[in-house]
Structures are given as structure tokens and as C-alpha cells.
Amino acid sequence: MPVRPSGRAAAAAVALVVAAAAAGAVLWWTLGRDDPDRDCAGLRRDDRIRTVLGGTWRSGLPCGELAEGLRRAAVGAGPGSHTPDGARALRAVLLAAATGPDHRVHPALRRPLAEALADYAADTHAVLTGIDDSYLAHDAPDADVWQDGRGVHVAVPKDRLVAVVRGLSEDPAAYAVLRAADLRQGAAGLGALPSGASGAALTDAVVRSASPAGVFDGIADDALRGRDAAARGVWRADALGGLAPNGDVPPFGTDPAGHLAEGWLQRGAGAPDGIAALRDQAAGLVALWAEAVRADTGRIGLPALQDRARTTTDRERVGVKEQLKQDAG
Incomplete structure (x- = not known):
């Protein structure tokens, strides 16, 4: 007759099995999380x-070839030359990348996808503004691109675009490309x-x-969250380096x-704390516009317009930070 283990021995055996399973889970998570091809393979x-x-x-x-193939499919013949097929390709890439856990995008994909997305900045700007009816009418996951007198357009839900931009912005140079375009x-x-x-x-x-x-302020805040002081400093420096002005400010009349x-980049990104200064971007642009056209801004007044810009900017920054925290949670 088999010997039945004592209660203490049985409990010890169960504990050993549980501990082994837990160790295996930890090992799988650690190795899986650090797998250099994981995020690329999921998208592929x-x-x-x-x-x-x-x-x-x-x-x-390979991830590099995947990135280049996706960029080429979206941009097509060249920058600014958008076709319905290219816009559909970009839309598919955005919706696929938005499903990645914790906003992860493989490092090899970040810069090429950011460059492709920046080429559609007129569309992404409208999506992030969130008030253009034509974009809201075409942003459902099963919607299609559309064309009008201004060209081909593409839209996705705002929260999904934010998630993708956040993933790309793990690379501060990619963040700079996208923010400069916007x-x-x-x-x-x-x-x-x-x-007048x-x-x-x-x-x-x-x-x-x-x-x-x-939105870009909130994404920068989230990219910096969880990094130590040294890593935050590197990210800020690289992002601001990508936003550095070219040196010459063209005349308002010609450009x-x-x-x-x-x-604005000369005044903002060149400030001692450029990332913080970027939060005043819209208010700074309004002041430069009023200065360039010698406008008195009518009955509204420049200070009131700048207050509106700052209130709007801060509302979006806080909302995006909350969205990204919830996504990560």
C-alpha cells in the first residue's frame, strides 16, 4: 500500500510547485520583456x-527592413505625395501599433515611423485638435481614408494616435521630429x-x-515619468537638440x-529649461503672430488670447497624462 504523505509534507510539496511556477513566470516575464525582437515580432x-x-x-x-517597408508604403513616391493606398497603409500601421502593450514600439521602428507620421502632420494635427468634423467622421477603426480638394486625408481615434506617438517618443529624436512637424x-x-x-x-x-x-507636452511628461534624473536629462537634451532652430527666421511675408x-523655437527651445518653456508654445506663437501683422487682436486682447492658449494647452496636457497612466496601468 502506498504511503500517504503527511499533511506537512503535502503542504511543502504544494509550496515547492507554486514557487517553481512563480520562478518560471518571473523568468519568462524577464526574458520575454527583454527580448529584442518581441515588439517587432508582434507587429510583424x-x-x-x-x-x-x-x-x-x-x-x-528584420526590424530595420520592416520599418523601412512600412515607411515606404505610407510615404510612397516622396514626402508630401500622398495617395489613398499610402494613407491606408499609414492608417493600418497606426491601428496595429496602437494595440502594443505599454505603448511599446521597437527601437528600430521609432524613427522611420515618426518620419512617415510627420509627413502626414496636417492630418495628425487635426486629429489631435479633436474638433474637426471631417476627421471625426472618418476616425472609426473600420473607416476609410478620404479625398477632397486639398488632397488625401487619414484619421484614427485620437487616443490611439496618442498611444502611438507616445511609443515612438521613447526615442527623443522621434519626439522632436513629430513635435516640430506639428x-x-x-x-x-x-x-x-x-x-484684421x-x-x-x-x-x-x-x-x-x-x-x-x-498633447505633446503630456507625452513628454509621460516619457520622463519613471526615468531617473540622469535619464531624464539625456531625454530632454536629445529632444531639445532635435528641436533646435535652424538659425535664420524667414520673413513673415514670404513664409x-x-x-x-x-x-518660437529660438525663444522656446533655446530657453534654459526648454522642455518647460515648450508648454508656452501656443501663447508664444500668438504673440509672434500679433507682432508680425501688427495686430491689436481686436476686442479680445493679446493677454486674453494667450490665457486661452495656456488653458487649452494645460487641459490637453493633463488629459493625455491621465490617459497614458491608465493605459500603462
Whole structure:
């Protein structure tokens, strides 16, 4: 007759099994989390990505080739030359990348995808503003791209775009590429205003500039969260290095957007604490616009417009930080 183990022996055996299982789980998590190909492999296996790459897809496609293939599919013939197929490719990439856990994007993918996304800055700027009806009508996961007199457009849900930009922004240089592209869009909106602009047209341009700026502020805050002091310093320095002004500010009359964007970068990114100074981006652009067109900003007044810009920016910054914390939780 088999010997039945004592209660104490049985409990010890169970504890040993539990401990072994826990150790195995910890080992799997540690090795899996540090697997250099993990995030790349997850994206590569996504059916949407396979569709985008078509005949160039293969199961062992290296991360660098995957990144270049996706960038090429989205950008196509060259920067600014968007086609419906290219916009659909970008949309598929965004929706696939947005499903990654903890906003992870493989390091080899960050810069190429950021460059592709920056080429669609007019679209991403509108999505991050969140008030353009045409984009809201086309942002559902099963929606399609569309075309009008201004060209081809693409939209995705705002929270998914934020998640992807956060993943790309783990690389501060990628963050700088995306923020610089969005900055020019905000500057272009203000630069297109007539010198006598006032009322709703003026406040609308301010909000459209300030909302995405606040999103990028929140993403920067989240990218810095959890890093030690040295790592935060490196991320800030690299991000600001990517946002450094080119040196020359073009005349407002020939390049309104460039005048405002470059002018602001000289004042903002060049400040002693450039990341903190960036939070005043929209308010700074409004002041530069008023100065360039010698506008008195009508009955609203420049201080009130700047307050509106700062309030909008801060609201978006706080909201995005909360979203990203919840996503990570």
C-alpha cells in the first residue's frame, strides 16, 4: 500500500510547485520583456501589417527592413505625395501599433515611423485638435481614408494616435521630429489669418494651435515619468537638440508658418529649461503672430488670447497624462 504523505509534507510539496511556477513566470516575464525582437515580432505578425507589406512580407523580416517597408508604403513616391493606398497603409500601421502593450514600439521602428507620421502632420494635427468634423467622421477603426480638394486625408481615434506617438517618443529624436512637424501646422494656421482677424476665427486658430501642443507636452511628461534624473536629462537634451532652430527666421511675408515656428523655437527651445518653456508654445506663437501683422487682436486682447492658449494647452496636457497612466496601468 502506498504511503500517504503527511499533511506537512503535502503542504511543502504544494509550496515547492507554486514557487517553481512563480520562478518560471518571473523568468519568462524577464526574458520575454527583454527580448529584442518581441515588439517587432508582434507587429510583424499582425494581419494588417502583412497586408501593407504585401509580397515583401516574410516571417523573419528584420526590424530595420520592416520599418523601412512600412515607411515606404505610407510615404510612397516622396514626402508630401500622398495617395489613398499610402494613407491606408499609414492608417493600418497606426491601428496595429496602437494595440502594443505599454505603448511599446521597437527601437528600430521609432524613427522611420515618426518620419512617415510627420509627413502626414496636417492630418495628425487635426486629429489631435479633436474638433474637426471631417476627421471625426472618418476616425472609426473600420473607416476609410478620404479625398477632397486639398488632397488625401487619414484619421484614427485620437487616443490611439496618442498611444502611438507616445511609443515612438521613447526615442527623443522621434519626439522632436513629430513635435516640430506639428508646431509648423499650428504656426501655419495662425499665419494664414488676415491681419484684421478677430472673434471666433482668431480664437479657433488659437485653440487649433494649443490643443496638439498640450498633447505633446503630456507625452513628454509621460516619457520622463519613471526615468531617473540622469535619464531624464539625456531625454530632454536629445529632444531639445532635435528641436533646435535652424538659425535664420524667414520673413513673415514670404513664409508665415516658418517665421512663427522658427521664431518660437529660438525663444522656446533655446530657453534654459526648454522642455518647460515648450508648454508656452501656443501663447508664444500668438504673440509672434500679433507682432508680425501688427495686430491689436481686436476686442479680445493679446493677454486674453494667450490665457486661452495656456488653458487649452494645460487641459490637453493633463488629459493625455491621465490617459497614458491608465493605459500603462
